[in-house]
Amino acid sequence: IFFRNMSKMDREGEGEPQTREERIKKRRQRLESKMEARKLGTEEGKLSKEQEEKPLGKGEQQIFNSRKKLDHLKTVGMEEVTKFRIETDVAENERRIAEEGQRENRLQKKHDEAASSNKRNASVQMKWQALYEKTIPQDLLKEINAQKEACDKIIHSKDRLIAEFQQELKQKDEDYVKALKKQAEDIDRLISTMHQQTKALIGAYEEELAEIETAFMLERRELLTSNKDEITSLIQQRQTKELQNRKAREDKIELEQNNLDQIHEGYAESYNILKMKLQKEIQGLEQQLEEMRALYQLNAEKLEYNLRVLSERVKENEKAIQHHKRKLARLQDVLSGLITKYADTDKKFQHENNILTEQYRRITEQYKDLQLKFQYFEQADTDKYQKVWEMNEKEAMELVNTCIKADRVVFEQQLGVEWKPPVLNFWSDTDYAEDKEKLVDDSGHEGEEEKELSDMAKRMLEMLCSQCSFLVEERVKKVVEKLEQEDRMPKKIESILKALSVESQGDINKMLAFFQRSLDNEDHTTTIDLIDPQDAIVALRNFIEYQTKNASLQTSKKNQMLSLEERLKDKRRREEHEFWRRMAQVIPERNYRIWHAFEKGLEKYIVLLQDRSKLIEETDTIRHQNDELRSLLNQYMSAKINEELFSPPQLMVAAPAATQG
Known part of the structure; x- marks a missing residue:
């Protein structure tokens, strides 16, 4: 009960939508509980009046006292188990509040870091063009160092954010381990409490049953002749209650074990999801960091290479100035050749551009045709799925109607009990x-x-x-x-x-x-x-x-x-x-149990009818043998040989009859 209530509160905290049928069902349960409470109140009043009018016997008085004592033990046990639920709910609420605050802090840090990094990257990117305009090596070196420092600051900021996230992930793992230990301890304490309560309840049941048995034994000695049937029924009732209590205890233990397994699975799944999410964020940040490092390294190498080239060109420019005049004429010829080559290349590229444009239009038309085909096939698949659905639904409804008819026959014709048809509206009210x-x-x-x-x-x-x-x-x-x-x-x-x-x-x-x-x-x-x-x-x-x-x-x-x-x-x-x-689930579980019980009763009835049939056959056989013996005896009695005998059988039969007369 504790774990069922806990899972229910978790579902309500997550905001699961409740349908109209669920709300109606809850209201109906509340009304039924109130009516049962009133009914119990009236029955207790009637019982109290009857007890006042008629004095209770020793056994009944002991049963009344035992029930009060056992109800008190059950109430105390329920209160102890409820304490675990309250403590678990409070701890879970505090953990969720803290987790929400940490998540908002991480998002804020990530947003601030992205904004500051974009600003710094923009400022660094804007300064690259200015470096090409520098002609003095000392100024160029100074600007390059400044750019390098700015890049180092950006990388340092990224590293600091990654370290913080890794520390939070490590702290999350430790918190999860602590939570598992705490949960294991709580479960052990709960199981220990349940075992103690079970043992105490079993001991109380045994003691009370012993006392009840003693009281009834005293009444048996006093009222053996008059209350023998009543004592027998009470003993049978006690055995039935013992079996019911034992079965209820076994069902309760099995239900609690299933709830424990579900809680373990739920927490493990949520932990894995959170861990995978944080790992993906860290991988994305690491990948971004590696890309920025590669970009900065490439730019640094380019600048170093350009610095070396410029330093060499400064030395070579003095020599190259002397050769520039001689090269002017040759460069004019080269320029005219390049202009001609540019015109040819421009024509070639325009032709390729026209071809690519035509291909783009053709591909666009093909894409539109593909979309139309996709819509057609999607509609066809939907129609096919609807037909298969209707066919399966029709077959399933036939089976459901067959089960309902069988259930009605069992209840009305065989058992003579009023039968209530189940609700056949399997669709829930949604929007x-x-x-x-x-x-x-x-x-x-x-x-x-x-x-x-x-x-x-x-x-x-x-x-x-x-x-x-x-x-x-x-x-x-x-x-x-x-x-x-x-x-x-x-x-x-x-x-x-x-x-x-x-x-x-x-x-x-x-x-x-x-x-x-x-x-x-x-x-x-x-x-x-x-x-x-x-x-x-x-x-x-x-x-x-x-x-x-x-x-x-x-x-x-x-x-x-x-x-x-x-x-x-x-x-x-x-x-x-x-x-x-x-x-x-159209047939309730209660009806299934009634079917099984009715089947067992029919099997016993068939065995009884078979035994009666055998006895009837044996009786007919004996009756037939008696008829044959009677006819044979009459034949012997009426035979002529009896007249020649000294003492015929008729006289032997009549003599005892005469003496008796």
């Missing part, structure tokens, strides 16, 4: 349907955005192409110049939309709202038309501001949709598992 409808509505709203562009939207894109040509990339301009006049407009529009981060038709429709205006006609009606081309830049600026504000909202909405889908899948899996479990 799965509401979440699914919400997901479908959101996906429907997204799908409504994919519509064909209107004429006004097309005119707006043409206006952007003419007024905002500066958004077209230079690479795209060169490609567009080589195309025909009809194909230039789509390329420019695509480049402009890409620069504005407009990816869907819904974004185009949103942008269209900024390029529209209302016009009043002469007949007092209002029409909507595009703005002047001169105001296109202002409308485009307003749209970019609006898109920047809503970017974060769209990202959060996508993440919410993904998380909702995952929650629905997890919830569906749990519901299916619970469905099959409840279907397998």
Whole structure:
């Protein structure tokens, strides 16, 4: 009971959701406990009145006193066991509070270290370019030393944070070992207390049973003739109680042992998870440290190499100046050759770029086709799974109905007891349907955005192409110049939309709202038309501001949709598992025990009927033999040979009858 309550409190502390059926079940249990308490109160009052009216015998008085004493012992034992639960709950609460504080401190240290490291890395990275501009070796050496000191400070900060985390991990291991020892000690004390209470309770039972037996023996001596049946029933009742108490004690010991094993497994699993998490963080920090060390080492080697090269060049520059004039003419020839080579290479790279662009478009189309195929096969698998589910559910329901019919026949026809049908609703009340409808509505709203562009939207894109040509990339301009006049407009529009981060038709429709205006006609009606081309830049600026504000909202909405889908899948899996479990347990354990007891009774009844059948056959055989003997005797008595005898059998039979008369 103690470990069951403890696991229940742990589950409530972790915030497990309670379904509607569980809440109804708890309320019903509380009402039943109150009704039983009232019923017990009334029964105790009736018993007290009967006891006042009728004096109790020695045995009954001893039973009453023994029950009071044993109830007192049970109450004391329950209070001692409850102390262990209270102490364990308090220790666990303090440990969780301390663990939460340590976790927040680690996250804060990690965040502070990342912020400071990023700032230092940025400052170090900004100074690298300035080193190339230094021409004096002494200044260059001074700046390199300063950079080296800054890098050492960053590495030292990382090492200090790693050492702190390693120390905390070591402390966690020690705390875990201490917790295991403390838990083992608590369990040993609890087991010792349980053994002591069990021994005390068994001793008390034995003493009380001995006293009860003595009292009944005295009553037996006094009232042997009048109360023999009552004493026999009391002895049988005592034996039944002994067996029940022994069985209850064995069940309780087995239940407590199972709870102990579950607690050991739960704590070991949580420790392994925490240890793996901390090890992953340490490995990530060590990997980052090694990368930074390698980067700093590479930069240091580059700087040393550049320093040596610059020192050598300073010596060689004096000699090289004399040769530069002679090399000018030769370099002019080389420059013209390089210009020619650059033009050829540029043409080659443009050709390769066009080929790669075409490949990218083809791969994109293939990816979209693959997505459509994936959706089709996913729907097919879902339909197949649903069909298999319905088939298995139908077979299982047939088996359930068969079991229920058999249970009803056993209770109503064989036992003559009122039978209550079980609840066949194996699905629990969850919010799965509401979440699914919400997901479908959101996906429907997204799908409504994919519509064909209107004429006004097309005119707006043409206006952007003419007024905002500066958004077209230079690479795209060169490609567009080589195309025909009809194909230039789509390329420019695509480049402009890409620069504005407009990816869907819904974004185009949103942008269209900024390029529209209302016009009043002469007949007092209002029409909507595009703005002047001169105001296109202002409308485009307003749209970019609006898109920047809503970017974060769209990202959060996508993440919410993904998380909702995952929650629905997890919830569906749990519901299916619970469905099959409840279907397998449709017949209560109490009914199974009644079935086994009824089966044993039927077997005994069959044996009795077989014995009666054998006795009936033997009786029929004896009756048949008697008939044969009677007919044979009558035949002998009526034979003619009897008249020739000196004393016929009739006279021998009649003589005793006459004497008796």
